[in-house]
Amino acid sequence: MTYQAKLRVWRGDAEGGGLRDYTVEVNEGEVVLDIIHRLQATQAGDLAVRWNCKAGKCGSCSAEINGRPRLLCLTRMGDFSEDEVVTITPMRTFPVIRDLVTDVSYNYEKAASIPGFTPVARDADGEHRMQQVDVERSQEFRKCIECFLCQDVCHVVRDHEDNKKVYAGPRFLMRIAELDMHPLDNLDRRKVAQENFGLGMCNITKCCSEVCPEGIHITDNALIPLKERVVDRKYDPLTWLGAKIGRRPHP
Amino acid sequence: MTTTAPAPAGTGAPGRARIAARHLRTDTWWVQPAITVAVLVAFIIYSTLRAFENANYFVAPYISPFYSPCITKSCQGSSFPELFTGPSFLTPAIYILVVPLGFRLTCYYYRKAYYRAFWLSPPACAVAEPHKTYTGETRFPLVFQNIHRYFFVAGLVFNVILTYDAVLAFRDKNDHWGHMGLGTLVLLTNAALLWLYSLSCHSCRHIVGGKLKSFSKHPMRYKFWQVVSRLNGSHMKLAWVSLFGVALTDFYVRLLATGAFNDPKFF
Ligand code: SF4
Ligand code: SF4
Ligand code: FES
Ligand code: FES
Numbered sequence: 001m002t003y004q005a006k007l008r009v010w011r012g013d014a015e016g017g018g019l020r021d022y023t024v025e026v027n028e029g030e031v032v033l034d035i036i037h038r039l040q041a042t043q044a045g046d047l048a049v050r051w052n053c054k055a056g057k058c059g060s061c062s063a064e065i066n067g068r069p070r071l072l073c074l075t076r077m078g079d080f081s082e083d084e085v086v087t088i089t090p091m092r093t094f095p096v097i098r099d100l101v102t103d104v105s106y107n108y109e110k111a112a113s114i115p116g117f118t119p120v121a122r123d124a125d126g127e128h129r130m131q132q133v134d135v136e137r138s139q140e141f142r143k144c145i146e147c148f149l150c151q152d153v154c155h156v157v158r159d160h161e162d163n164k165k166v167y168a169g170p171r172f173l174m175r176i177a178e179l180d181m182h183p184l185d186n187l188d189r190r191k192v193a194q195e196n197f198g199l200g201m202c203n204i205t206k207c208c209s210e211v212c213p214e215g216i217h218i219t220d221n222a223l224i225p226l227k228e229r230v231v232d233r234k235y236d237p238l239t240w241l242g243a244k245i246g247r248r249p250h251p
Numbered sequence: 252m253t254t255t256a257p258a259p260a261g262t263g264a265p266g267r268a269r270i271a272a273r274h275l276r277t278d279t280w281w282v283q284p285a286i287t288v289a290v291l292v293a294f295i296i297y298s299t300l301r302a303f304e305n306a307n308y309f310v311a312p313y314i315s316p317f318y319s320p321c322i323t324k325s326c327q328g329s330s331f332p333e334l335f336t337g338p339s340f341l342t343p344a345i346y347i348l349v350v351p352l353g354f355r356l357t358c359y360y361y362r363k364a365y366y367r368a369f370w371l372s373p374p375a376c377a378v379a380e381p382h383k384t385y386t387g388e389t390r391f392p393l394v395f396q397n398i399h400r401y402f403f404v405a406g407l408v409f410n411v412i413l414t415y416d417a418v419l420a421f422r423d424k425n426d427h428w429g430h431m432g433l434g435t436l437v438l439l440t441n442a443a444l445l446w447l448y449s450l451s452c453h454s455c456r457h458i459v460g461g462k463l464k465s466f467s468k469h470p471m472r473y474k475f476w477q478v479v480s481r482l483n484g485s486h487m488k489l490a491w492v493s494l495f496g497v498a499l500t501d502f503y504v505r506l507l508a509t510g511a512f513n514d515p516k517f518f
Binding site: 017200207211 | 264267268269270274275277278359372376377378379382384385386394399453456457464473483484
């Protein structure tokens with residue numbers, strides 16, 4: 001079934017821009033990225049859009065569709081009714097370069113600032129050993145495709161540009177959680193998570209988990225467990241005392 | 252082309268795509284926060300009225316969860332040692348309120364619910380919040396959310412007491428064992444739901460095993476952690492169901508106490 005869809009696409013750059021109306025043909029089974037490509041091929045040759053795999057695996061085509069952060073290539077046109085206007089904008093948390101393309105360097109800077117994997121000493125035979133059950137938890141986090149939709153939707157930075165300086169965002173707090181849960185990692189990241197990467201800013205309202213195309217339980221499995229670990233280190237007088245008198249080190 | 256004027260704060264920060272609208276969502280994103288507000292406000296009104304009513308909370312052998320443990324000398328019934336005589340304007344419910352209230356207020360799920368629905372921070376995903384500045388849970392008073400685990404432990408003590416109340420509900424009016432009425436079942440269900448809610452708590456998940464770096468060195472705790480993790484997946488549901496459970500249990504006891512209803516007896 002072919003029909004003509006009504007699209008509103010944000011066109012412009014850092015200087016300014018706005019929503020522009022288009023009518024584009026849609027065929028059965030197509031995704032929003034197909035329609036953007038058809039728009040580019042037939043009416044707007046200079047429309048900028050970033051994409052790569054068209055399979056929800058490269059994390060390039062992040063945008064906002066009808067106000068919700070989503071991947072262009074994983075959003076089916078069939079999700080909308082034929083007479084509905086589908087509005088497509090770039091991610092609204094990062095500086096825009098042109099049209100649907102944003103500058104996501106904030107994320108790369110945060111990624112680089114996280115203290116890396118710091119392994120314990122090797123076993124006597126020169127090997128590192130760990131059990132599957134010990135890495136299972138963090139394997140969920142490694143499904144991340146770095147689309148940064150979670151970073152885009154997180155109101156801590158979306159609604160407060162200032163916080164970008166002090167807040168790493170769900171993706172990278174999850175990275176800290178991953179390392180803190182790693183059986184071979186030897187660095188205590190609980191203090192920096194709170195003091196340098198802004199874990200306390202997260203108010204666990206779960207929008208990151210809602211938009212993640214990989215369905216990672218970012219809040220329940222990474223952020224809240226990390227908050228609990230930080231409480232052990234910083235706020236719980238009993239575990240603090242336990243650690244002071246040497247009975248209970250970071251387990 | 253629709254030109255859009257620069258928005259002031261939030262997504263209107265310099266360099267971002269100029270879109271004046273606070274959000275472009277077309278779905279009914281406001282329904283969920285509206286329901287949350289409605290239900291929580293209804294619960295707060297009902298429980299406040301009941302906490303001040305200071306009557307109709309005990310009818311042998313049942314006691315309302317709002318008034319248990321009943322610790323003052325003015326208590327009806329004798330399900331718990333009466334420890335002191337308080338000023339008459341304070342009802343027995345007021346003294347114990349802090350535990351269930353603190354437990355639920357600092358619960359990670361309820362925090363999400365009321366930050367969104369009452370504080371609009373954010374009202375829904377990708378809908379701009381109305382506040383100019385934001386510090387999350389880093390400062391007083393919200394930094395105190397971090398003591399949730401203490402309320403969790405206190406909540407467990409209350410669960411034990413409410414379970415004890417449910418056991419006592421197997422006695423009849425004259426304290427003879429071997430009775431069971433609909434009220435017994437109501438009290439039992441309420442206690443069971445409270446246990447499930449507590450055990451699915453994120454702090455519980457952390458304490459039983461989540462805090463460990465290595466599961467393979469602690470196989471028992473790994474098992475516990477798996478069970479709690481499974482329950483934790485339903486924590487939101489359990490939070491609501493157990494809240495209704497408490498209110499309905501209290502309401503049932505009130506119905507019996509006011510004589511509006513007669514407790515059907517099973518044996
Ligand atoms: S749960 Fe925390 S990190 Fe995730 S979107 Fe909400 S505030 Fe941001
Ligand atoms: S965690 Fe999910 S939403 Fe965030 S960057 Fe990774 S895949 Fe994208
Ligand atoms: S194009 Fe690769 S995720 Fe959409
Ligand atoms: S997280 Fe909800 S009770 Fe602890």
